[in-house]
Amino acid sequence: MKLKSKILLHDHNHDGLDRRGFLECMAWAGTGMLWTVTGGLLGSAILPGRASAAPMMGGTFNFVQISDSHIGFNKDANKDVAGTLKEAIARINALPEPPDFILHTGDLTHLCEAEEFDTLDQLLKGLKTSQIFYVPGEHDVIGDNGKKYLERFGKGTKGRGWYSFDHKGVHFIGLVNVMDIKENGLGILGGEQLEWLKDDLSGRSSETPIVVFAHIPLWTVYPEWGWGTSEGAQALSYLKRFGSVTVLNGHIHQTMKKVEGHVTFHTAMSTAFPQPEPGKAPKPGPMKVEAGKLRDYLGITEVNYTEGKGALAIVDATLA
Amino acid sequence: MRRWLSIAEISEMKLVFKILIVSASAIIIGLAGVRAGEETSVRLPPAARLGRTLFLKNCAHCHADDATGDEGPDLHGLTRSDEWIARRIRDGKKGQMTAFGEKFSPKDVDALIAYLRTLK
Numbered sequence: 001m002k003l004k005s006k007i008l009l010h011d012h013n014h015d016g017l018d019r020r021g022f023l024e025c026m027a028w029a030g031t032g033m034l035w036t037v038t039g040g041l042l043g044s045a046i047l048p049g050r051a052s053a054a055p056m057m058g059g060t061f062n063f064v065q066i067s068d069s070h071i072g073f074n075k076d077a078n079k080d081v082a083g084t085l086k087e088a089i090a091r092i093n094a095l096p097e098p099p100d101f102i103l104h105t106g107d108l109t110h111l112c113e114a115e116e117f118d119t120l121d122q123l124l125k126g127l128k129t130s131q132i133f134y135v136p137g138e139h140d141v142i143g144d145n146g147k148k149y150l151e152r153f154g155k156g157t158k159g160r161g162w163y164s165f166d167h168k169g170v171h172f173i174g175l176v177n178v179m180d181i182k183e184n185g186l187g188i189l190g191g192e193q194l195e196w197l198k199d200d201l202s203g204r205s206s207e208t209p210i211v212v213f214a215h216i217p218l219w220t221v222y223p224e225w226g227w228g229t230s231e232g233a234q235a236l237s238y239l240k241r242f243g244s245v246t247v248l249n250g251h252i253h254q255t256m257k258k259v260e261g262h263v264t265f266h267t268a269m270s271t272a273f274p275q276p277e278p279g280k281a282p283k284p285g286p287m288k289v290e291a292g293k294l295r296d297y298l299g300i301t302e303v304n305y306t307e308g309k310g311a312l313a314i315v316d317a318t319l320a
Numbered sequence: 321m322r323r324w325l326s327i328a329e330i331s332e333m334k335l336v337f338k339i340l341i342v343s344a345s346a347i348i349i350g351l352a353g354v355r356a357g358e359e360t361s362v363r364l365p366p367a368a369r370l371g372r373t374l375f376l377k378n379c380a381h382c383h384a385d386d387a388t389g390d391e392g393p394d395l396h397g398l399t400r401s402d403e404w405i406a407r408r409i410r411d412g413k414k415g416q417m418t419a420f421g422e423k424f425s426p427k428d429v430d431a432l433i434a435y436l437r438t439l440k
Contacts, residue, residue, distance in 0.1 A: 072415065112418050142418055143420055181377060
């Protein structure tokens with residue numbers, strides 16, 4: 001698996017990761033970078049190759065994030081989104097250490113059609129990992145306020161599909177920020193979900209590593225294109241006291257990373273098609289790239305956690 | 321012959337001047353609002369206003385905020401009948417457009433059509 005040469009380093013404590021310039025500090029699709037969080041302090045390292053090539057030590061686990069499969073999309077940017085999802089599945093199945101589970105951060109479908117959900121379900125049956133956790137993207141709920149999505153993936157969830165679970169000492173929280181999105185496209189969590197989140201976190205030790213996943217970025221990436229969540233700051237205020245928080249999102253179809261205090265934000269590549277860099281096109285949307293380059297922009301994200309050490313590593317890998 | 325103004329007269333003039341300034345500011349701000357919002361709140365009839373809100377939240381994703389088209393087509397100057405447009409909104413087009421029949425009420429569909437008809 002190739003990793004593109006553009007690899008960025010950030011040492012949050014000393015390298016002056018400039019908030020004003022964070023958009024310039026983003027790691028674009030295809031880059032690979034190892035993030036470690038120990039006791040809430042972040043460090044980083046260049047990936048010499050596939051991070052998964054390193055043997056897993058005892059007391060560790062890994063999981064994989066995939067996002068924005070857009071089953072049903074058939075325009076020029078990628079006329080075979082089922083095919084590229086299959087390639088992503090093959091990559092996951094080929095990992096030396098099988099992931100404990102998969103997170104899909106939404107936009108499973110493109111048009112919210114029943115057949116698209118069914119196709120996705122069939123394709124994901126090709127994963128060797130059977131446990132998959134979902135959150136919806138706006139495409140999954142746009143036609144029916146999430147009826148079809150919740151029928152399939154809403155079992156055991158709260159409210160309009162949010163939930164949490166624990167895995168080997170890490171607390172995972174799946175948030176839904178795509179119901180009733182605002183006119184400007186920004187995501188919205190809603191009072192009921194925010195109350196639930198506050199309650200879900202109350203009483204938990206601040207040493208508990210937290211992973212939050214939702215479709216639209218919880219941090220403000222580029223509000224002009226609706227790439228952010230209007231109540232994201234409020235949600236994040238509940239997470240401030242925790243020493244290690246990782247926020248995983250999709251929606252923008254490109255990798256981007258930012259660190260604020262003990263919180264690491266990360267967005268994943270799509271398995272379907274890329275979108276332009278913020279502000280570098282008149283508007284967001286499917287971006288057609290040079291023939292043969294599509295897979296440089298599509299990919300998966302692997303996350304490794306080491307129990308006891310509080311270490312969390314996020315690794316992006318393209319399909320190229 | 322020049323006459324000095326009393327303190328009371330000066331105070332009254334100041335008050336009138338302040339009122340004029342405030343009024344002028346309000347008019348300027350109001351005009352700017354009309355320009356910035358264009359058809360949003362002032363020029364659109366109520367049904368089309370609701371339609372515009374629904375459009376921005378549901379349709380702009382594919383047809384662009386200004387409805388000039390993106391992944392979906394430009395929606396200006398539609399020549400199809402209201403019935404045809406309503407059916408397309410409700411049923412969608414397989415593989416091309418989401419069906420909104422489970423989401424939009426008949427009133428919502430009417431509002432959307434009212435908005436689309438303002439797009440010349």
